[in-house]
Amino acid sequence: MFKYFASVVLAICSLFGLKAQELQSPNGSFKVVFTLENDGTPTYQLFLKNKEIIKKSKLGLELQNESKSLLNDFKVVQQSTSNFDETWKPVWGEELAIQNKYNELAVTLKQNESNREIIIRFRLFNDGLGFRYEFPEQKNFTYFVVKEERTEFAMTGNHTAFWIPGDYDTQEYDYTESKLTEIRGLFKSAVSSNASQKQFSDTGVQTALMLKTVDGIYLNIHEAALINYSCMHLNLDDKKLVFQSHLTPDAKGNKGYLQTPCVSPWRTIIASADARDVLASRITLNLNEPCKIANTSWIKPVKYVGVWWEMITGKSSWAYTDDVPSVHLGVTDFTKVKPNGKHAANTKHVKEYIDFAALHGFDAVLVEGWNEGWEDWFGHEKDYVFDFVTPYPDFDVKGIHEYAKSKGIKMIMHHETSGSTRNYERHLDKAFQFMKDNGYDAAKTGYVGNILPLGEHHYSQSILNHYQYVVEKAADYKIMINAHEAVRPTGICRTYPNMIGNEAARGTEFQAFGGSKANHTTILPFTRQIGGPMDYTPGIFEMDIAKLNPNNNSHVNTTLANQLGLYVVMYSPLQMAADLPENYNRFLDAFQFIKDVPVEWATTKYLEAEPGYYITIARKDKNSNDWYVGNSNGYNARISTITLDFLEKGKKYEATIYADADNADYKTNPQAYKISKQKVTNKTKLQLRTASGGGYAISIVEVK
Structure with missing residues (x-):
């Protein structure tokens, strides 16, 4: 069922002196107020049942190598309002149908000195707000580099926060509960070791950020539709209690390279006096584009087992041998080395897991450590670490496929990149074709370690574009992706539901x-789950x-x-029974x-x-x-x-x-x-x- 109602109001606001615009949610619970300050700085405020929950907060972007950033000196040249109501059906999800209902305000701003135009678009739902920046095509504004996004989220008090340290490379931290003013003092103790990490501030935290006010309002700040942009963190001014967006930089320190026409991701604020409403919100999914895969019949939720936990615990090994100090793919001959006797991904052992899966009604078996290169895969910033098609001598790809098929079991392949994104891309077509040739419909990808090219981060723009490229390329081969160590989800699984799982925490x-x-x-x-399901691997x-x-x-x-x-x-369409x-x-x-x-x-x-x-x-x-x-x-x-x-x-x-x-x-x-x-x-x-x-x-x- 689909309805679209639009009532567009156009005005040359500079002629009438209009500087403020209000928008209410469909049920009237929320109100957002857009204002231009006297110096032309755009701001917004958010109210829930007439109570301010986000104080007046600035909007804008700082540009690199430009005499004038997109921060102030604006005038309103057009504003339009509309409303929207549809019900759409996800390929998989927590319910059969999702309502997408909102009121919208789009404000077109022109900068006096530069004559450049931007649009700030607000969508107000019954459970919160989404807004983004839009950059229309224009002759005097085509290519630009983002030095920093200056979006603010001004808090109304010293809220309780559930946070993890802001980090360009990992989200794998335990959460800390504290007052906002306590984050600085607790920051160092909240940082634990990881394979790759880079914090940027001792008051920097990650989204989705969960907050609770002293009067019992629950707030959640995140982003949606993170496409061709860098991941947003939040940096707290703990004196003013104002969060400001902080984007992940690239190797040169820049935050984004954009070409008009283009848009930013949506910035989202979910709020309620009932914590259950935060969990029930589908704002993040609704702010993403509809599904772009025409035929989704091959996308199937999966319950699986696999040789993973025994390797994580150290009972077994990913590596085939302990006798080679380093591996040169195509040169090292594994048929001539001594097996270590601990390699879990061997034909006999994997067949035991297939038997177990078949006996107990599971759908699939995941195998990690099946391919050559695990002897020196980590910690060396090695570019050509795996080729994703060459198995160890004790792993019979064809034989296992035939055995699994005879038992009604699907196999899930593991592609660990060791952070070398360019190596994965150079092998991607060959690797996906190898999967299809051998009956694999799903891949678990991994990005453990520092990202190659050197200096890039797991959450910078170009690496996010890599993750997106993998998902879209996988769709061409009808392959489902379960990405580990990649960026936290922002609802893109609505558009590409073959992204059936993520770790990202x-x-x-x-x-x-x-x-x-x-x-x-x-x-x-x-x-973490505000943006999409997590492959948490319970059991x-x-x-x-x-x-x-x-x-x-x-x-x-x-x-x-x-x-x-x-x-x-822990909702996921991809659930593992992780134990032995x-x-x-x-x-x-x-x-x-x-x-x-x-x-x-x-x-x-x-x-x-x-x-x-x-x-x-x-x-x-x-x-x-x-x-x-x-x-x-x-x-x-x-x-x-x-x-x-x-x-x-x-x-x-x-x-x-x-x-x-x-x-x-x-x-x-x-x-x-x-x-x-x-x-x-x-x-x-x-x-x-x-x-x-x-x-x-x-x-x-x-x-x-």
């Missing part, structure tokens, strides 16, 4: 690198990593019941939930939420009348109270509840869980104890 692997905070997954849905049942690798004393800082709840809480088959075989009754839980949803309900403390979500299966509920709890044990009023009235259901045992605790007793069954209806109220670092999962099946 601190995932489960860090539980094997010393552990993550026990409340980590109560924050990620408010931050770890053995929390003591030393039992897999005696040399690794890490501990998974959740309970087993929490791990089950993550399959609902032998650990699932020890807890087959709990493993049943992972087998049952879908990856495609018809409806999503947010039952309770408080960032950093707890989240409970219910989702209805896309292909049945079954519902699934997941909870992730933070550090404080609590009683979670939910009502099942989302169930269909008059029908009876059976709920299977996977909960923390009374003595469960993420530190001392993480594998203590209990499973119970009970008949429920839409009037049923449940009270479930969640342990510290705990959670629960519920499957609800209609009784016929």
Whole structure:
């Protein structure tokens, strides 16, 4: 169903002296006010139910090598308003249909001295604001270089923030909860080691940034449709409590190279007095272009297993041998070296995973470490590190494909670039064709380490263009992409739904690198997942990593019941059962939930939420009348109270509840869980104890 209503009001505002323009959301809850200051500086304010939530904030861009930047000296030459209402159907998602309804204000500004024009476009939804800069084609303004974007987000108070350090190369940090004025003092302790990282300020933070005001308003600042631009961070003036956009630079220090006509990404502000509304917002998706892939029938959500966790923990190895100090692709002969006996991606072992997947109804198996080059892949800034087509001697690509096909299992290929984007691009067509020739429909890409060309960053404009190129090229080959270590998502999966998964945050692997905070997954849905789904790789049942690798004393800082709840809480159309088959075989009754839980949803309900403390979500299966509920709890044990009023009235259901045992605790007793069954209806109220670092999962099946 599609409706478009437009009422356009044109005015030569300089003639009438009009300097302010107001726009309300369709339901009247939000109001944005655009104003030109006396010196021609554009500003905006945002109100929620007549209460200011963003103070007057400046807009504009500073240009490189220009006598006049796009900061002030503007006059309004045209303004137009319109409204829009459509309902569109995602290829996959958290619901079958999404409403895209907003009121719009477009203000055309002309700079007096330079005679250049820009448009600032505001879209006000019932749950928040999106705005961007637009640069029309014009004779006196064609090519320009961005020195910095000067968009401000002026806070109304010393809010509580859930933040990670601003960094040009990684988002893999634990979140810190603090007041805005405390960020500077906590910044160094919030920075942990990573394969590649570069902070820019001790008050710089990343989006999506989650905030809570003293009077209980939840704010979220992010960006949408990040295309041909560099990733935005936020730099805080902790005296004035004003965030200013800070773009990721390239090797020369420039922030962007643009050619008119062009647009910036949307800057987004989601706000509500109810935290659940932030989770339910689809502003980020709605601000992206509709799907550009004509036939999407080949894009299929996937539940998978794979030889990954045993390598992450150090039980097994990506590398085939320990006997070569360095690898020269095409020269090093791996048939003549001694295998190390720890290489996980071997034919026999992978077939065992295929058998396990087939036995338990999984869709696919991911294999990492299958291709030559892992012996010296990391830390050397090596350009020609992989060719993405040459397997180790113990990995039979064709034989495994045939075996998997006979079992009804798809294979997922791994492409680790080691940060060498130009090497990946030079091999891309050949690599994708190799995948299609051998029955692979999906690739997990990786960008561990410093980016090559040297001096570039993971989130600078040219490298973001690389990620986009890979996704679009993959679509040509009907290949799905799950990108790791790439830029955080900004809703582009609406336009290119073959981008079926991303990491772009601190995932489960860090539980094997010393552990993550026990409340980590109560924050990620408010931050990282505002832009799209995350390949978080949940499902770890053995929390003591030393039992897999005696040399690794890490501990998974959740309970087993929490791990089950993550399959609902951490939305993704690409879900992994990440642990080893032998650990699932020890807890087959709990493993049943992972087998049952879908990856495609018809409806999503947010039952309770408080960032950093707890989240409970219910989702209805896309292909049945079954519902699934997941909870992730933070550090404080609590009683979670939910009502099942989302169930269909008059029908009876059976709920299977996977909960923390009374003595469960993420530190001392993480594998203590209990499973119970009970008949429920839409009037049923449940009270479930969640342990510290705990959670629960519920499957609800209609009784016929």
